Amino acid sequence: MSSIKNNKLQLVLMWVLLTSVLLGIVALLPVSDKVDTNTAIKAAPIATTALIDEPASPLDEASTTNSMVTESAVASIAVELAKSYPKTINYVIQKGDTLGAIFEQLDLSQKSLYQILEVDLNVLALDSIKPGQMLIFTEFEGELTRLELHISLAQQIIYKRQGDSGFEFEQINVDGEWREHSYIGQIEYSFSGSAKKAGLSLFEAQFIASLLKDKINFSRDFRIGDTFKVLVSRQYIGDQLTGENRIDAVSINNRSRNISAYLYEGAYYDEAGLSIERAFVRRPVSSKYRISSSFNPKRLHPVTGLLRPHNGTDFATPIGTPIFATGDGVVSRVLNHKYAGLYIEISNGQTYRTRFLHLSKALVRKGQRVKRGQKIALSGNSGRITGPHLHYELHMRGRAVNAMTADIPIASAIDKRQQAAFKLALNNYHAAWEHVKS
Ligand SMILES: [Zn+2]
The missing domain is CATH 3.10.450.350 (Nuclear Transport Factor 2; Chain: A,)
Structure with a gap:
């Protein structure tokens, strides 16, 4: 390891020398003062970056590979230094894993777990993690700053910390x-x-x-x-x-x-x-219940200002209102979520998926086949919400769309x-x- 370190040190010294030489050459060139200054400003951070970045990678390795960190004074300094660099942990999900247990195992705070779950309410991707999928955690000074969920080669969700108030997420779909x-x-x-x-x-x-x-x-x-x-x-x-x-x-x-x-x-x-x-119907509840909040992918949190897309349509339904399947399908989830409450997901063929959140009671079980118009649940106020309502989502090829306006099969012929x-x-x-x- 020490030879690697020496090589790195030499590299850094070479960088500093090279930069100084370049700056010197620039200074000697017969150009205006303005150009001179700009070049100097641009060149300087390169040298700094080289000084900071070069030793970082071997030190990071030392900090994560425990067996290498013993007996060496150099290594203990390395560990101290490594704390001030981001640390990345790749975790492949195993059978029986839960997100809570993974956070505990990696010594990540419950606060950051809840902050992640709060933003995941908008995609509910972490609610159905499967063995073989990968989570990539990035920590900085003991705090989780980024989490990537690799669902498949083509699909990733990235949760990024935005200050103290929480995370935002980004959905990446590679077309391939x-x-x-x-x-x-x-x-x-x-x-x-x-x-x-x-x-x-x-x-x-x-x-x-x-x-x-x-x-x-x-x-x-x-x-x-x-x-x-x-x-x-x-x-x-x-x-x-x-x-x-x-x-x-x-x-x-x-x-x-x-x-x-x-x-x-x-x-x-x-x-x-x-x-x-068979075609879809637009609404999962009787037409007498008004829409209290529309689909809005650009919604911001009123207090934190963080992006909190409203991926569904809210209906003002008192607790116990019957909810009907909007299309034929198979129940793919009946789960309880800290923020979404009791919710049902139905897979409506290969293209569409529907979700019903904040329920008081589910009347179907996972794996059950349902028909359009079938009563599947009773509405409620479960999860973290201010008042009883139904939050209804329609996803088309993995993306949330406005269920009230989307181009869904309603027609019976071309x-x-x-x-x-x-x-x-x-x-x-x-x-x-x-x-x-x-
Ligand atoms: Zn809603």
């Missing part, structure tokens, strides 16, 4: 590249087994079964020899799969009939352009004006089946 894969198969026994054999994942097979459940009975209607074709787009960053995928088109030949579904502008239609999914564009999309799908390899 979507590559289309084509799968062709034949029914040999079950659909899911045959789909798996053709190369589709279980999740994709289940998605198709759920999408076409009103058109075909997946456990009874298939006959050996029936065929199917599927187009799937999978997201890549570089050559790595991110885990995000989307079914673009499905065509099933069942005995003598054809059943198909094509994704067009976020919704699925059959060959004739009729909607396959609009006449869009027929030509829809036909073109169909032709492209048909061509892809012929040319794209799985």
